Amino acid sequence: MGITHFDVNWLAVVLAMVASMALGAAWYSVLSKQWLAATGKTIEDIQAGSGGSVTPFIWAAGCQLIMAYFLALLTPAIMGGMSVYNAVLIGVHMWFGFMLTAMVLNHRYEGQKWSLAFINGGYLLGVMIVQGIVLGLLG
Template identity: 35%
Template sequence: MPLGEVNWMAALIAALAGFAVGVIWYMALGKQWMAAAGLTEADVKGSSGKPKATPFIIAAIANIVMAAMLFGILVHVGDPTVRRGLMSGLFIWIGFVATTSSVNYAYQQKPFRLTLVDTGHWLVNLMVQGAILGAFG
């Protein structure tokens, strides 16, 4: 599927929703995430005392790319529906995100709870994006 065939309005809405999932997820689990990652507030904030911008910029770009690619997958599976979007998000998470993240975190000797926090975020993100993209069909 050429990129010109992506429903960019749907992809941008899904990307914004995915970004919002991340904001809510890490606001709720921020202290647990920092503890598991071995980070302090000073580590995640710049000299101004505000969160560093670079991770947010990368997350925004990643969510746009993810939504566009997920849309392409949904189109190849068949007519996009909310159910197909949810299921595709789940299967992509199981097959690619949970597996690769678990391997990487294990080799890096990161705590399992960090794996749970980070991969849990991507599960919700992919399913929300999939549902939105499926709704737009």
């Protein structure tokens, strides 16, 4: 049986995106000082780079919607069904196999601090777990 690309629970996908955005707000609120130190920038640098606009948040929502969609699409295809356990397991594997490795690769070439990789990588792991929980509960 092949994958039907649009046969996902779209409400669950959207709610998973919202939940992971909420996680991001909490995560970076708690770790804002450490994150800024790891980037080597000031809050003024960050605001100037984004133009003080909502554009980064729109990009974040779009990217996290895509993450939730693929987690919803691939979990039943790989695991044979949707459950919290299955979705979190696939999410953690996708995080380790693709997200973390790509981020570390880029950070090593960019000369970024390891603390930035830990902060951002930890958040992305949280995204996969939170999205897996939401998708598993509603799937």
